[in-house]
Amino acid sequence: MRLEGTAICLGEDVDTDLIIAGRYLRTKDRGLWASRAFEDLDPALAKRLKGAIIVAGKNFGCGSSREQAAIALKEAGVVAVIAPSFGRIFFRNAINIGLPLLECECGCTEGAHVRIDLGEGRVSIEGNMYRSRPLSPRMLEILLAGGLVELWRCRR
Amino acid sequence: MSSLSERILAGAEGSYVDREVDRAYVHDGTGVLTLEVWKAMGSPPLRYPERVSIFFDHIAPANNSTTSTLQRELRIFATERGLNFSDVGGGISHQLMAERGVLPGEIVVGADSHTCTLGAFGAFATGMGASDMAAIWAEGATWFRVPETIQIFFEGALSDHAEAKDAALCYLSRLGMDGAIYRALEFRGEAVPDLGMDDRLTICNLAVETGAKAGMFYADGITARYLKERGLEAELQEPEPCRCAGSVDIDLSAISPLVAVPPRVDRVRRVEELQGIPIDQVFVGTCTNGRFSDMERLARGLKGRKVMVRTIVVPASRAVLLASVKAGIVEELLRAGCTIAPPGCGPCLGAHMGVLGEGEVCLSTANRNFTNRMGIGGEVYLASVSTAAASAVKGEIAPPEVLDEA
Ligand code: SF4
Numbered sequence: 001m002r003l004e005g006t007a008i009c010l011g012e013d014v015d016t017d018l019i020i021a022g023r024y025l026r027t028k029d030r031g032l033w034a035s036r037a038f039e040d041l042d043p044a045l046a047k048r049l050k051g052a053i054i055v056a057g058k059n060f061g062c063g064s065s066r067e068q069a070a071i072a073l074k075e076a077g078v079v080a081v082i083a084p085s086f087g088r089i090f091f092r093n094a095i096n097i098g099l100p101l102l103e104c105e106c107g108c109t110e111g112a113h114v115r116i117d118l119g120e121g122r123v124s125i126e127g128n129m130y131r132s133r134p135l136s137p138r139m140l141e142i143l144l145a146g147g148l149v150e151l152w153r154c155r156r
Numbered sequence: 157m158s159s160l161s162e163r164i165l166a167g168a169e170g171s172y173v174d175r176e177v178d179r180a181y182v183h184d185g186t187g188v189l190t191l192e193v194w195k196a197m198g199s200p201p202l203r204y205p206e207r208v209s210i211f212f213d214h215i216a217p218a219n220n221s222t223t224s225t226l227q228r229e230l231r232i233f234a235t236e237r238g239l240n241f242s243d244v245g246g247g248i249s250h251q252l253m254a255e256r257g258v259l260p261g262e263i264v265v266g267a268d269s270h271t272c273t274l275g276a277f278g279a280f281a282t283g284m285g286a287s288d289m290a291a292i293w294a295e296g297a298t299w300f301r302v303p304e305t306i307q308i309f310f311e312g313a314l315s316d317h318a319e320a321k322d323a324a325l326c327y328l329s330r331l332g333m334d335g336a337i338y339r340a341l342e343f344r345g346e347a348v349p350d351l352g353m354d355d356r357l358t359i360c361n362l363a364v365e366t367g368a369k370a371g372m373f374y375a376d377g378i379t380a381r382y383l384k385e386r387g388l389e390a391e392l393q394e395p396e397p398c399r400c401a402g403s404v405d406i407d408l409s410a411i412s413p414l415v416a417v418p419p420r421v422d423r424v425r426r427v428e429e430l431q432g433i434p435i436d437q438v439f440v441g442t443c444t445n446g447r448f449s450d451m452e453r454l455a456r457g458l459k460g461r462k463v464m465v466r467t468i469v470v471p472a473s474r475a476v477l478l479a480s481v482k483a484g485i486v487e488e489l490l491r492a493g494c495t496i497a498p499p500g501c502g503p504c505l506g507a508h509m510g511v512l513g514e515g516e517v518c519l520s521t522a523n524r525n526f527t528n529r530m531g532i533g534g535e536v537y538l539a540s541v542s543t544a545a546a547s548a549v550k551g552e553i554a555p556p557e558v559l560d561e562a
Contacts, residue, residue: 013333013420017526022505025185026215026223028192040528059334062367063526065269067189067285085337088369089269093285136172138299148287149196152294156198 001118001144003100005053005079007125009108012057014041016090019061019069033068034075050077053116055108055125058083061090070094080116082106082123082132095139098147104132118143159305159398160372161340164261164280167302169399176297178262178279179207181240182289183249184223185214185505186267187230189286194293202237203296209240211252213500216244219508247473247499250274250443254357255475257386260375260393265292270443270523272363276356277383278375278393280340283364303369304401306336309345312409317556319453320355321445321521321540323406324362325414329424330404337367344395347408348373353382354449361444362523365421413556415519416538419527427543427555436516438467438548439530440541441497442504445521446472448479450541455485457545457559458492464551467494468510470502494548506530519547 018041020033027033038045054060054073060083061069070093073081080100094101102116104123115124119140123130135143145151159169167173182190187210194200202208210230218224234241242252249266250273258264260278264271267289274281284298292298308327314320327341341363343356351359356373363371373379374393383390415430417423440446440454451471469489471477477499480486486496503510504522512518512534521544525536539547542556550558 015526017524017529021528022507023532026220026226026507028188028226040532059337059367062333063269063524065186065267065283065285067186067287070285085334085367087367088338089283089285092288096285096287136301138172148291149193152197152291 001100003079003116003118005051005114007055007108007110007112007114008045008048008052009110010054010056013059013062014056015063016061016066016069016087017063020066020072025066025068030071030075033072037072037076046076049073051079052077053079053114054081055106055114056081056083058085060086062087065089067093067097070097070099074099095142096148098143098150100143102132104130106130157396157398159340159400160278160342160374160393161280161303161305161370164263165300165302169302169304171302172299173302174297174299175263177207177265177292179209179253179258179264180289180292181209181211181249181253182267183214184212184216184227184230186286186289188226190267190289191230191233193287193290197290197294200294202293205237205239207296208293210234211242211246211249212244213248214505215507216500217498244500245474245498247476248443248446248501251446251472255473257383257388259383259388260379260390265289265298269364270361272368272371273357273361273443275360275363275370275372276353277379278373280370280372282370301338303338303340305340305342305398307342307344307400307403309403309405310343310347310408311345311405312347312407313350314408314411317413317542318411319540319542320351320358322411322414323408324359325416325424325538326406326411327404328362328365329422331366332422333365333420334367339368339401341366341368341371343371343373349376349378353378354447357447358444365523413540413543415543415553416525418525418535418537421523421525421538427539427553430537430553431555433553434517435465435519435547435552437510437512437518438463438465438544439503439510439518439520439522440467440544441470441472441502442522443472444523445541446470446476448476450521451476451480451485452483453541454545455488457542458494458549459488461492461549463493463548465548467548468497468503469494470497471499473499503530519544519553
């Protein structure tokens with residue numbers, strides 16, 4: 001799976017409360033989560049997420065188990081998230097809803113063009129090549145199906 | 157020689173295994189989305205309905221009709237299918253699971269990050285999201301990556317004013333917020349037999365704040381006694397020397413009361429360094445420190461005194477509240493000027509019953525002090541119950557020692 005997008009650079013330890021605040025969880029409105037993504041970090045960010053690849057610092061998505069955090073990013077049009085490490089529940093959630101994640105130590109330039117080869121585990125940012133930790137075959141299978149629900153549906 | 161995770165998950169660290177889940181639970185916060193995903197999967201039959209529980213604790217009772225409507229659907233689902241269900245006022249999911257008793261060696265999955273609390277029983281207990289949980293409802297099983305283990309060795313005895321919470325904040329500061337990412341913590345050492353079940357639950361509760369997937373104690377005589385009181389038989393677990401990804405030695409006798417400074421749980425300072433910081437609210441409760449022993453400790457601190465700031469006390473469960481009523485603790489707390497809210501998460505997640513305003517500061521016994529967690533523009537310091545009692549009496553951050561003064 002090949003993907004590309006525009007880099008948005010974020011810092012370390014961005015927790016799920018920052019990705020989507022607890023006050024927006026009492027709804028099933030995915031569009032609302034998308035429009036409020038990162039509100040407490042930078043209210044202007046949500047509008048820039050379409051077509052973006054987030055390149056974050058370590059431990060992205062630490063904190064609560066709220067799957068709405070991953071959904072908010074996917075709904076807002078985030079193509080993928082790259083970070084040296086992720087909160088582990090967020091990691092599973094993102095894969096399960098079909099949002100590609102890559103564990104990769106790479107430099108970030110705001111607005112740079114980012115290319116990803118998911119199967120190969122390769123990231124290129126403005127000509128710089130990085131290798132990411134390979135996803136397990138199970139995770140790749142879920143991602144390629146578009147998420148756990150989709151995989152479930154096509155298995156039945 | 158295997159770690160506890162390797163033994164329970166029956167696989168070598170780093171490997172991926174598919175395992176049946178012994179207990180699976182959601183709360184009103186994550187259950188609504190789980191139900192949505194399950195419906196999107198075509199509403200498959202539940203593989204082991206008797207293993208599934210639903211608890212209403214996050215915004216319970218509901219704060220507005222939107223929440224009520226969402227909860228209504230989940231309530232109907234739970235009752236129609238005859239699932240284990242605890243409605244509003246019952247208490248916090250992790251606490252109710254602990255009161256019911258979890259068996260050593262079980263695999264427990266909760267749709268909440270603090271499911272790791274139940275590692276106190278020698279179970280492999282971990283949090284997952286809504287999609288994973290919906291799949292578990294349907295299949296009764298899920299996949300795990302067997303985690304590497306970090307061992308925390310506790311030696312010595314806690315001094316008078318220090319609590320299990322301080323021990324937890326101590327290992328948290330040593331590991332940092334990502335120090336145990338994708339790993340499991342094992343709590344070992346000479347001091348373990350001195351730590352009761354409530355202490356162990358508190359210590360395991362904070363494991364996830366280091367990024368850990370689970371935090372575990374080996375089941376011993378204390379675990380067995382606790383479970384026996386609930387009519388359950390426990391198999392004891394012997395720790396073996398095992399390969400580990402790291403270890404931390406903590407001398408409990410050297411720990412003084414600690415505070416985590418916002419907005420990071422690993423920014424831990426000695427309470428003396430923060431003494432005098434003005435606060436607007438004290439909050440005692442949550443899955444970290446809302447148990448009966450915490451209520452007792454709070455009442456001991458507040459006995460015959462008055463709180464100087466609004467102090468919200470939320471027992472973790474109905475059983476905790478009932479025991480507190482019987483022991484005269486509730487009366488003591490009310491006389492001191494505390495506000496008692498119904499069992500549940502209370503204001504921990506900033507949804508109701510004590511949400512902070514812009515610029516307000518809270519000293520809380522919870523486990524997270526992230527930006528805006530308890531309200532927009534509010535700041536949260538995390539500490540033990542004794543520190544909370546002392547701070548409530550002073551109206552500013554204060555060490556438990558101040559309660560020694562007559
Ligand atoms: S008390 Fe707080 S941390 Fe514990 S389950 Fe409830 S919201 Fe989560």
